[in-house]
Amino acid sequence: MEFQRQTSRRLHEEHGVTLELLERLERVFTGRSGIYPPPDGDSNWPDFARRLLGAIEYEVARHFEFEEHDLFPHLERAGDGDLAQLLTEEHRTIREAAQPLTLLMRKALAGGAQPEDWQTMKVLALEFSERLTSHAQKEESALLPVLDDVLDEQTDRELFGAYVAG
Structure with a gap:
């Protein structure tokens, strides 16, 4: 779908990047490389774990905060408060799923993960992936x-500018 507003296009791009990372997550935890713990000296695991942690703690968090604080009020004023409420609730459950996953990933990166932690991490990672994939698709x-319809050109320009400025 071709979006008309800069804000919609930016979020669409971020969804694409996130979905690619989640596909990698699923390959890591379910493919042949999903045998854990990874062998000593495996540089792929720490690189992947750092990338996923960065995505969860910065990119996804920033994306959610922008939607909740800056976009959803526009939806509510336009009569789409139910959608805003549903997505906010999904943000909450995704954050809850991410918390124990990030803790275990940090533990693993520090070399402190026990064998049973790897299986728990796999379950948590796949649950997180399922929730975030479904959410991004929604x-x-x-x-x-809806944003393309609700946001006028000026509001879109202001929101987009503020978002990319960080």
Whole structure:
């Protein structure tokens, strides 16, 4: 789908990057490389873990905060408060799923993960992936088209500018 507003296009791009990372997460934890713990000297695991942690703690968190604080009030004023409320609730459950996963990943990166931690991490990672994938798809099909309708050009320009400025 081709989005008209800069804000919608930016969120669409971020969803694409996130979905690619989640596909990698699923390959890491379910493919042949999903045998854990990874062998000593495996540089792929720490690189992947750092990338995933960065995505969870910065990119996903920033994306959610922007939506909740800056976008959803526009939806509520336009009569789409139910959608904003649903997505906010999903943000909460995704954050809850991410917390124990990030703790275990940090423990593993520090070399302190026990064998049973790897299986727990796998379950948590796949749950996180399932929730965030579903959520991103929902935003693609429901939120972004609504934003194209709700945001006028000036508001879009202001929101986009503030978001990319950080």
